[in-house]
Amino acid sequence: FPSILRRGRLTLSISTNGASPTLTAQILEEFKARFDLSYEAYVDFLYECRQHIKRSNLTTQEKQDFLKHVLDPSYRDKNKQIKMIKKLESLN
CATH class of the missing domain: 3.30.160 (Double Stranded RNA Binding Domain)
Structure with a gap:
């Protein structure tokens, strides 16, 4: 098992x-x-980013670039996550 x-x-x-x-x-x-347990919030952040990116008018390449960009370990930081979500919200 x-x-x-x-x-x-x-x-x-x-x-x-x-x-x-x-x-x-x-x-x-x-x-x-x-x-560790912090990965739960980090993966939720990645999910939220992906949802915003999917709804955006970005090109396919730009979407892929954003999705790769947020995998940077620095985005484990909650403040940086908040800034990125705000940036992505402004794209819609």
């Missing part, structure tokens, strides 16, 4: 298909440390 880590909209599944449940557990612990 796979081990599952959920952080809001983010779901990660880990399995060794029975080869090593201990390794699965070890990887799960590594994922828990890497994808």
